[in-house]
Amino acid sequence: MSNSDAINGSGNGRVRTMDIVNKGLAKRYKRERRFRMMGLSAIILSLAFLSLLFISIIANGYTAFEQTMIQLDVHLDAQEIDKENLAAANYLGLIRTSLKKTFPDVKKRRDKRKMYNLVSPGASFMLQDFVMRNRHEIGNTITIWVPADDDVDMLMKGNIKRDVPESERRMNDMQLSWVDKLIASGQIKKVFNTTFFTAGDSREPELAGIWGAACGSFYTLIVTLLLSFPIGVAAAVYLEEFAPTNRWTDLIEVNINNLAAVPSIVFGLLGLAVFLNFFELPRSAPLVGGLVLTLMTLPTIIIASRAALKSVPPSIREAALGVGASKTQMVTHHVLPLALPGMLTGTIIGMAQALGETAPLLMIGMVAFIVDIPGGFTDPSTVLPVQIFLWADSPERAFLERTSAAIMILLAFLVTMNAVAVLLRKKFERRW
Amino acid sequence: MKKLLVAATALVFGLGLSNVSGAFAGSSRDYISIVGSSTVYPFATVVAEQFGKSTAFKTPKIESTGSGGGHKLFGAGVGVQHPDITNSSRRIKKSELEKAMKNGVKEIVEVKIGYDGIVVANSKKATAMKLTRKDLFLALAKDVPSGNVAGKTVPNPYKTWKDVNPALPDIKIEVLGPPPTSGTRDAFVELAMEGGAKKFAWIKALKKQDKKAYKALCHTIREDGAYIEAGENDNLIVQKLEANPNALGIFGFSFLDQNTDKVQGSFIDGVQPEFDAIADGSYPVSRPLFFYVKKAHVNTIPGIKEFLAEFTSEQAWGDEGYLTDKGLIPMPADERAKYQAAVKNLTPLTLGDL
Numbered sequence: 100m101s102n103s104d105a106i107n108g109s110g111n112g113r114v115r116t117m118d119i120v121n122k123g124l125a126k127r128y129k130r131e132r133r134f135r136m137m138g139l140s141a142i143i144l145s146l147a148f149l150s151l152l153f154i155s156i157i158a159n160g161y162t163a164f165e166q167t168m169i170q171l172d173v174h175l176d177a178q179e180i181d182k183e184n185l186a187a188a189n190y191l192g193l194i195r196t197s198l199k200k201t202f203p204d205v206k207k208r209r210d211k212r213k214m215y216n217l218v219s220p221g222a223s224f225m226l227q228d229f230v231m232r233n234r235h236e237i238g239n240t241i242t243i244w245v246p247a248d249d250d251v252d253m254l255m256k257g258n259i260k261r262d263v264p265e266s267e268r269r270m271n272d273m274q275l276s277w278v279d280k281l282i283a284s285g286q287i288k289k290v291f292n293t294t295f296f297t298a299g300d301s302r303e304p305e306l307a308g309i310w311g312a313a314c315g316s317f318y319t320l321i322v323t324l325l326l327s328f329p330i331g332v333a334a335a336v337y338l339e340e341f342a343p344t345n346r347w348t349d350l351i352e353v354n355i356n357n358l359a360a361v362p363s364i365v366f367g368l369l370g371l372a373v374f375l376n377f378f379e380l381p382r383s384a385p386l387v388g389g390l391v392l393t394l395m396t397l398p399t400i401i402i403a404s405r406a407a408l409k410s411v412p413p414s415i416r417e418a419a420l421g422v423g424a425s426k427t428q429m430v431t432h433h434v435l436p437l438a439l440p441g442m443l444t445g446t447i448i449g450m451a452q453a454l455g456e457t458a459p460l461l462m463i464g465m466v467a468f469i470v471d472i473p474g475g476f477t478d479p480s481t482v483l484p485v486q487i488f489l490w491a492d493s494p495e496r497a498f499l500e501r502t503s504a505a506i507m508i509l510l511a512f513l514v515t516m517n518a519v520a521v522l523l524r525k526k527f528e529r530r531w
Numbered sequence: 532m533k534k535l536l537v538a539a540t541a542l543v544f545g546l547g548l549s550n551v552s553g554a555f556a557g558s559s560r561d562y563i564s565i566v567g568s569s570t571v572y573p574f575a576t577v578v579a580e581q582f583g584k585s586t587a588f589k590t591p592k593i594e595s596t597g598s599g600g601g602h603k604l605f606g607a608g609v610g611v612q613h614p615d616i617t618n619s620s621r622r623i624k625k626s627e628l629e630k631a632m633k634n635g636v637k638e639i640v641e642v643k644i645g646y647d648g649i650v651v652a653n654s655k656k657a658t659a660m661k662l663t664r665k666d667l668f669l670a671l672a673k674d675v676p677s678g679n680v681a682g683k684t685v686p687n688p689y690k691t692w693k694d695v696n697p698a699l700p701d702i703k704i705e706v707l708g709p710p711p712t713s714g715t716r717d718a719f720v721e722l723a724m725e726g727g728a729k730k731f732a733w734i735k736a737l738k739k740q741d742k743k744a745y746k747a748l749c750h751t752i753r754e755d756g757a758y759i760e761a762g763e764n765d766n767l768i769v770q771k772l773e774a775n776p777n778a779l780g781i782f783g784f785s786f787l788d789q790n791t792d793k794v795q796g797s798f799i800d801g802v803q804p805e806f807d808a809i810a811d812g813s814y815p816v817s818r819p820l821f822f823y824v825k826k827a828h829v830n831t832i833p834g835i836k837e838f839l840a841e842f843t844s845e846q847a848w849g850d851e852g853y854l855t856d857k858g859l860i861p862m863p864a865d866e867r868a869k870y871q872a873a874v875k876n877l878t879p880l881t882l883g884d885l
Contacts, residue, residue, distance in 0.1 A: 212851060220853065224584050260792070267655065267792045302577045302857070379612055382564070383592055464566075468576040470583050470590035471562075479562065479592040489595075492764050494573065494789040494858070499766070 156510075160503025166292035166305060167247040167255045169218055169281060173197045173226060177238040185231050190223040194245070201286070202277060213274055217281075219246040221306040246294065247287065249304040249497035251278060255289060258496060269496075295504065299470045300486065304497030307490070309505050311472045315385055315465070315480030316454060318473060322389020323396060323453050328446050330393070331400030332435075335442070338401075339408040340430050359398035366395045367459030375463060382464035383479040391459045396449035403445020407438040440527035447520040451513050457484045483509045560611040563591035563838055567601025567618030568714050570647055570783055571820050574859050575618050575842075581853070582841045588834035593618075598714045605823065606631030615828040615835055619821045620647065620714035625885045638826035638879035642839070642870050644848055646860040648784035648809035648817040649719050650796040651706075657776040660692075660699065660797035664815060667799075668727030669695045670704050671758055673751040681733035687753045707761040707768045708752075708781035718818040719781055723799070725749040726815060769794055784809060784817075785858025809860045817860065826877050839874045843867075 173193050180188040195215055199205070205214050222245035229243060230236065246252075250269050253259045259268050261275060270278075281287040298308030334355075342348045370391035374380045380387050411434050419429040460466060466485050473480035481489070487509065490502040565575060572595040583590025596604065598619045605617035606627055623641070631639060651667065653660060669675050670692065674684040692699035709716040728734045728749040738745045752758050761768045765782040769790050772780045779797065784804060787796050796804035800815050808814040822842075829835045841847060848854050850861050861867070872878075 216856070220581075221584075263792060269789070269791065302573065302580055375612075381560075381612070383594070464594050466594060468572070468579065468593040468595075470580055479564075491766065492569075494765070494786045496789060 156503045156506050160500050160505075160507055162256045162258075163295060163500040163504035164292050165256070165289045166294060167252040167287060167289050168244040169247045169251070170242060170244050170286040170288075171197045171218070171222075172200070172240055172242055174240045175230060175237050180230065180237050182234065182237065185234075186227070188227075188230070190226045190230070194218065194222050194226060202280070210273065213271075214277065216248050217251055217274070217277060219248050219303055219305045221246060221301075221303060244288075244290075246305040249495055250274075251287075252305055253497055254278060255287070256500075258500075295501070299472050300468060300481070300489070301470060302468075302493075304493075304495050304501055307498070307501060309483065309486055309508060311469060312481050312483045312486035312505075313508075314473050315388075315469075316482040318385035318476055318480065319388040319392060319482055320450055320454060322386055322476060323392040324446070324450060326389065326393040327396045327400055327449065331397050331446070331449075332404050332442055334397075335401050335404030335408060336430060336435065339405050340434065341426070355398050355401055359402060362458075363395050363456055364458040364462070366391050367462035369394065370459060371462040381477050381479075383467050383469070383481075384477045385473065385480050386476040387463050388460055388465050388480075388482065389476075391463060392453040392456060395456065395459060396453050399449040399452065400442070400446050403448070404438070404442040407441025407445065408434060410441065411437045437529065440523055444520045444524050447516055447523070451516040451520075454482075454512060454516070455484055455509065457482075457488055460485055483512070561833055562589040563616065563832055563834055564614040565591050565593040565616045565618065565822075566596045566604045566614045567594075567616075567822070568598040568620040568820070569595045570598075570620040570714055571618035571644070571822060573785060573857055574644065574820070574854050575822065577853060577857055578838070578842045578847055581847070582834075582838050585841075586834065586837055588837065591616075591834075591838060598717075602627040602631075602823075605825070606634055606636055608634045609636055609825065609827045611832070613825075615825050615832050616838075617823050619823065620818065621717060622819070622821060622885070623823060623880070625882065628880065628882060628885060632882075636825055636827070638877075640824040640826055640873060640877050641880045641884075642822050642824065642843065642874055643862065643866070644820050644822060644842065644859065644870075645854065645862050646809060646817045647820050647858075648804050648814055648860060649715060649722065649781065650784055650787045650804040650816075651723075651779050651781055651799065652772065652787055652794040652796050653779050654772050654776040655793060655795050658700075659795050659803070660779065661801070662699070662797050663696075663800050664723050664727035665730045666692075666696050666699065666727070668724045668730075668749070671706060671752050672724060672728070672748070673753045674748060676731050676734070682737075684748065687755070687757075690757075702777050704757040705759065705775070705778040706757065706781065707759045707771055707778055709765075710760040710762065715781070715783060719816065720750045720752065722816045722818060724752075783858070784860070788858045806855075806860065820859070823880075824874075824877075826879055829877060843871045843874050 171194065174197070175193065179193065198214055198217065199211075202214055205211055225245050226243060229241070233241075247255070250259065254261075254270055254275070255278075259270060261268075265271050278287065294306060295308045297310050298306060299311030301307040338348065338351065370387060374387045374390055375382060380390075415433050415437065416429055419433045420426070424432065457466070460482060464479075465481050466488065467479065467481055468489070469479050469481050471478075483505065487502055487505045490498045490505060563579075565579070567575075572593060576593050579591040579593055582588065594614075598621055601614075601617035601619060602623060605614050607613050623639070628639065651660070651662060669687075670689055672687060675687050675689070677683045677685040689695050689704060691701050691703055693701040695704070708719065729738075734745065734748060737748070759778075761771065761780070765786040768780040768782050769786060772778055773793050780794070787794060787804060788806075802808050802814045804814050804816075809817045824835065824839065844852075845867075846852050848859065848861055848867065850864075852861065855861055862870075
C-alpha cells in the first residue's frame with residue numbers, strides 16, 4: 100500500500116493518478132490498435148503488390164514454356180543432297196516441298212508464301228542438323244517435328260483470337276483452315292520448350308532462348324565475385340583491424356558510404372572511360388561487365404564485411420593477443436573465420452544486386468543482339484536483365500510471353516541467391 | 532585461412548593477366564561489330580542471324596545505340612576496337628562524315644536498305660482519325676501561327692482536335708510519342724510537322740530567310756502535356772493506346788503491323804499507312820533507312836563482304852524477302868540495283884554526296 104500511496108499521493112480530495120490512467124486507457128488501447136493496424140496494412144499492401152507482380156508475370160509468361168511443333172514428312176531426295184557437301188543442299192526447298200504435299204490445293208504464289216510461313220525459318224537448319232547426324236537416312240522419307248512460326252504458336256495458345264473479323268488478326272481464314280487441318284490430322288502439338296533453355300537470342304521468338312544471356316551473366320558474375328570478394332574483404336579487414344583512426348581513414352569511410360549510394364549508370368560511364376577507352380579492352384565482353392559491376396558492388400561488400408568484423412567481440416582479439424599471437428595471426432586465425440559468414444551474406448546480396456543490373460552495362464556495349472553462346476570472358480555477350488529489356492522492346496507478340504518467362508528465370512535466380520544468404524546466416528551465425 | 536588468402540591473391544593476379552590477353556584477343560576480332568539505330572536494329576538482327584546460321588562465320592554482334600550514338604562510335608577511328616558497320620534511320624550528317632574523316636575513317640560505303648513508315652495510330656475501339664500534316668503541326672507544335680498575319684505566332688492554344696480542324700472530333704489532344712533522343716521523333720518532326728508547317732506560305736518563305744527560326748518553329752513540340760513522351764518502348768505505347776481510346780500514338784510501321792488487332796493507323800493526307808501505300812510513296816510520313824560500312828575493315832574482319840551480300844540479296848530485302856515479313860518497306864527494283872552495285876564495288880561516300 101505504501102507503494103501505491105507514494106504514487107497516488109495521500110491527499111483525499113485530490114484526483115488519484117490511477118483514475119487518470121484508467122480514464123485514458125481506452126484511448127491508449129485504441130491508439131495502439133490503430134498503430135498496429137497501420138503497420139499491418141503496410142505489410143498487406145506490399146504483399147498485395149508483390150503478388151500482383153508475380154501473378155501478372157506468371158500469367159503472361161507460363162505459356163512460353165510450351166512451344167507449338169508441326170510434324171512434316173520430308174523426303175530426303177538423294178539427288179538433292181550431295182553426300183560430300185551436306186551444307187550446300189537446299190533444305191528450305193525440301194521443307195517447302197513437304198508443305199506443298201501436305202496442302203496440295205494451295206496454288207497461288209501469295210498463298211504459297213503464307214503456307215511456307217506456317218513453320219519457323221529455323222526449320223531448314225533443324226533439317227540440316229538432322230541430316231548431318233543421320234547420313235544414312237538420305238534417300239528415305241523421314242518424319243520430323245519442326246517449330247511452328249510464332250503466329251501459329253500464338254494462335255494455338257489463344258493469343259490470336261479466332262472470333263474477331265479477318266482483317267483484325269494477323270492470320271487470315273485460309274491460314275486458320277490450314278492449322279485446323281493440321282490439328283485434325285494430329286500433325287501439330289505443344290511440347291515443352293527446350294529451345295528456350297538451350298538457345299541464344301534470336302529474332303524469331305520460337306527460336307529465341309536465354310541460355311546465351313545466362314552464360315553471359317555467369318561469366319560476368321564470376322569476374323565480379325573473384326575481384327570484389329577478395330578486394331572487399333581485404334579493404335574491410337585493413338580498415339577495421341589495422342588502420343589508425345585519423346582524418347584520412349574517416350575520409351575513406353565517408354567516401355565508401357557515398358560510393359554505395361552512387362547511381363549505377365555512373366559506374367558504367369567510368370567503365371567506358373577507363374576500361375574501354377584507356378585500356379582498350381573489348382566492347383560487350385563479360386570481363387569488362389564484371390569489372391564495372393565489381394566497382395558497383397565493392398562498397399556493399401566492404402560495408403557488410405566491416406559490420407561482420409565489428410560484431411566479433413573484442414575479447415576474442417584480446418585473448419589471441421594475450422597468448423602471444425601476432426596481429427596478423429589474430430585476424431587470420433580467429434577474427435576472420437568468425438566474421439566470414441556475415442561477409443559471405445553481404446557478398447551474396449551484392450552479387451544478387453549485380454545480377455539484376457542493366458544500366459552500367461548499357462555504356463560498355465553489353466546491350467546487344469548476340470546469337471552465339473559466349474564461351475569465355477572476352478566473347479561478346481549479354482546478361483539476363485538486358486535480354487529481358489531487349490525482348491520487351493521487340494514488336495513480335497510472342498516475345499511478350501518470353502519476356503515474362505525470362506523475368507521468372509531471373510527472379511528464380513535472385514530468390515535462390517537470397518535464400519542461400521539467409522541460410523548461411525542462420526547456420527553459421529553466432530551470438531555473443 | 533592463410534592459404535585461402537594466398538589463393539585469392541593469385542586469382543586476382545590471374546585475372547590481371549587475362550586482362551592483358553583480353554586486350555590481345557581484341558586485336559584480332561573474328562566477328563562483325565555493328566552499332567546504331569534502334570529502328571534498323573530489328574532488320575539488321577534478322578539478317579545477322581540468317582548470316583550466322585547459313586555461313587561458317589560467327590553471328591555479327593549488334594548494339595542498339597541510336598543513330599547518333601552509332602555514328603559517334605563508328606566515326607571514332609579505324610581498328611578492331613571500333614565498329615565495322617553503323618545502322619542509321621537517317622542519312623549521315625555532313626558534320627558526322629567530316630569528323631569520321633578527321634579520325635582516319637576515310638572511306639565509308641553508304642547502303643540504303645529500304646523505307647520505314649511512321650504511323651499515328653489509335654485504339655481500334657475508336658474511329659480512325661483522318662488527319663493532315665497541317666493538323667498534326669497545329670496540334671503538336673509549341674508555337675503556332677496566329678490568324679493570317681505573317682510572322683506572328685502564339686503559344687499553342689488548341690485543346691481539342693476540333694479546335695485544330697472543325698472536321699475532326701471534339702476530343703482532347705493527347706499524343707503519346709518518342710522522346711527527343713529517338714530517331715523516330717526526328718523523322719516525325721521533319722516529315723509530318725515540317726511538312727504541315729510548309730502549308731503556311733510565310734513559314735515556307737521563312738526557310739530561306741532565317742533557317743534557325745524556321746527550324747525552331749517547325750521542330751519544337753509543345754510541352755504543355757498534350758504531347759506525352761512515352762519512352763523508346765513502342766510496345767508500351769500500344770498498350771497505353773489500348774487503355775485510352777482517346778489517345779493517339781506515334782511509332783514505327785512494324786509495330787502497327789504486329790498489332791493490327793489492337794490499333795489502327797490514322798489517315799494522313801487521305802492515305803492510311805499500309806504496306807503498299809508506304810512502298811509507292813503515297814503515304815507521306817516515311818523515311819529511308821541506311822547502314823554505313825567502313826571500307827578499311829572489309830578485308831581485315833572476316834565475313835563483312837558476305838554479310839553485305841546477304842543483306843543486299845533479293846531473298847532479304849527484295850519485294851518478297853524475309854525483311855518485308857519484319858515490316859521493312861522495300862525499295863523499288865532500280866534503287867536496289869543501284870545499292871547492290873555500290874556494295875559490290877564498295878563505292879565510298881564523299882562530302883559532295885551529302
